[in-house]
Amino acid sequence: MKYSYSILRSLIISSLLVATPLLVSAAEVNVYSYRKPQLIDPMFAAFTEQTGIKVNSVFAKKGMLERLQSEGANSPADLVFTVDIGRLSDIKNAGLTQSVDSARFAGHIPKNYQDPQGHWFGLTTRARIIVASKERVKIGEILSYEDLADPKWKDRICTRSGKHPYMVALTASMIAHHGAAGAKVWLAGLKSNLARKPKGNDRAQVKAVKEGECDVAVINHYYMANMLKDPEQVPWAESVNVLFPNQSDRGTHMNVSGVALTKHAPNRADAIKLMDFLAGSQGQQMYAQKNGEYPVKSGVAWNELQKSWGKFKEDSLSLAAIADNRAAAIRMADEVGYNN
Numbered sequence: 001m002k003y004s005y006s007i008l009r010s011l012i013i014s015s016l017l018v019a020t021p022l023l024v025s026a027a028e029v030n031v032y033s034y035r036k037p038q039l040i041d042p043m044f045a046a047f048t049e050q051t052g053i054k055v056n057s058v059f060a061k062k063g064m065l066e067r068l069q070s071e072g073a074n075s076p077a078d079l080v081f082t083v084d085i086g087r088l089s090d091i092k093n094a095g096l097t098q099s100v101d102s103a104r105f106a107g108h109i110p111k112n113y114q115d116p117q118g119h120w121f122g123l124t125t126r127a128r129i130i131v132a133s134k135e136r137v138k139i140g141e142i143l144s145y146e147d148l149a150d151p152k153w154k155d156r157i158c159t160r161s162g163k164h165p166y167m168v169a170l171t172a173s174m175i176a177h178h179g180a181a182g183a184k185v186w187l188a189g190l191k192s193n194l195a196r197k198p199k200g201n202d203r204a205q206v207k208a209v210k211e212g213e214c215d216v217a218v219i220n221h222y223y224m225a226n227m228l229k230d231p232e233q234v235p236w237a238e239s240v241n242v243l244f245p246n247q248s249d250r251g252t253h254m255n256v257s258g259v260a261l262t263k264h265a266p267n268r269a270d271a272i273k274l275m276d277f278l279a280g281s282q283g284q285q286m287y288a289q290k291n292g293e294y295p296v297k298s299g300v301a302w303n304e305l306q307k308s309w310g311k312f313k314e315d316s317l318s319l320a321a322i323a324d325n326r327a328a329a330i331r332m333a334d335e336v337g338y339n340n
């Protein structure tokens with residue numbers, strides 16, 4: 001077949017028009033992140049350096065789910081990063097994610113930190129620890145989450161809102177372990193031991209211990225490292241002992257920071273490469289060394305503070321079970337008037 005010059009020319013031009021945007025977009029991954037940029041940008045930079053794939057990230061404190069919903073199939077987002085199981089499961093339940101073959105993360109991400117259908121994956125874990133005043137609480141005096149409900153702690157405990165995702169996940173784990181009735185007795189007991197109406201973030205609870213407002217608080221472990229980096233907060237951190245609860249039975253409640261591939265990810269293959277990188281040895285080590293988060297991959301070195309606390313037993317409850325009990329946990333906070 002013979003093409004005329006003008007047909008050939010237009011074929012060449014149209015193939016260039018098609019090829020050009022593909023060449024540009026093939027080397028990019030777009031990220032929507034609930035994680036603060038300083039916690040995750042170094043990992044993205046290392047990934048780009050290794051692969052040449054650029055990572056464009058948008059940070060949002062809230063509203064990610066609504067944004068993904070309204071953008072629909074036109075969303076530029078490939079991956080969503082969150083700091084707890086609640087938001088990961090909300091995004092999955094809204095039908096905004098797609099599954100990734102979890103076999104590729106075998107040996108990197110334990111099963112209990114993955115969605116059973118492969119829609120979300122934990123990349124790091126965070127321990128919900130108890131901290132207690134060095135001056136007013138003897139070591140060994142409090143050992144478990146159950147102890148928080150013991151009347152001996154009346155007016156001595158501080159926590160943040162019972163409806164914050166970190167507290168909701170803890171209550172959800174209590175429901176999984178003790179059943180709804182048992183967990184409700186526990187939550188009501190803890191509520192009646194609060195020294196004040198729940199307010200502030202995790203660090204604010206440690207400050208309240210330092211200032212004598214309460215003797216015991218419940219926080220995520222990495223806030224200890226964060227406080228030690230801030231001169232104003234060093235005395236708060238130094239006023240408490242750290243306790244990993246439930247070491248003699250099921251282990252300490254763990255939450256995750258994690259990632260999900262969006263349903264319409266325009267750069268699916270490269271997005272999965274970024275997931276591989278973050279679940280791999282280099283990404284996992286950066287999470288531990290830079291952020292003090294616990295790597296999900298075993299055998300990855302911890303940072304110095306983590307090493308000083310030593311090994312501990314983690315609750316092996318699946319995060320999916322925690323996600324399933326979240327709605328009940330939120331209702332329970334209302335039923336016991338936790339925040340009143």
Ligand SMILES: [Fe+2]
Binds near residue numbers: 083220
């Ligand atoms: Fe946090």
